Amino acid sequence: MPRECALYVVATPIGNLGDITLRAIETLKEADVIAAEDMRVTRKILSHIGVSKQLISYREHNEEKQAKTIISLIRQGKNVALVSDAGTPGISDPGFRVVKQAQEEGVRVVSIPGPSALIASLSISGLPTDSFLFLGFPPRKAGQKKNFFRMVEAYEYTVIVYESPFRVKNTLEVIRETLGERRVFVARELTKKFEETFYGTAAEAVSWIGGKDAIKGEFVILIGKNNL
Structure with missing residues (x-):
């Protein structure tokens, strides 16, 4: 469960929604904001686990800009969960630049591992x-x-x-x-x-x-x- 302001890198199912982990569900429920590669895909996952949250979009073409927005939210005292369409953000998916920015600015980054x-x-x-x-x-x-x-x-x-x-x-x-x-x-x-x-x-x-x-x-x- 998120207890301090951090960026939570959350792995999501690669196909079967039943593969989402208990820790991923808990993290998505507790996060203040979820940064999603595709908000339509993420809403489907959130609906499956009964969660409704503020979503912001990040994609490869705007990831560097959105990284600053995400870091700013964390600095304001919010926990942000980072998800991609499937699997782990940053692994042949957007997410690397967000994590890099967080590490360079001393923001805590937490892995919520799962399907790969x-x-x-x-x-x-x-x-x-x-x-x-x-x-x-x-x-x-x-x-x-x-x-x-x-x-x-x-x-x-x-x-x-x-x-x-x-x-x-x-x-x-x-x-x-x-x-x-x-x-x-x-x-x-x-x-x-x-x-x-x-x-x-x-x-x-x-x-x-x-x-x-x-x-x-x-x-x-x-x-x-x-x-x-």
């Missing part, structure tokens, strides 16, 4: 979990994407990336082209009704994704190390 697509995927992937590297979203441009995955070739640990449904097929093809027959694990729509996963070689993953009539949902791709 990359950790959830890793835990069920069958790939080594003792050491791994999360690289966010790969570059969109063809040349940059190939160089990105060529860099991965030297890594001796599991590599994790996120990808959109519009680019996942091409990304898997580039992984096959640059990394050969590495083991991969692909997760789609984790914790949701149409959750789907795939484990196999990069070439098999390309065939799997190519056989779908429609590609929807956000993807997590894990790449095994070279000698697996």
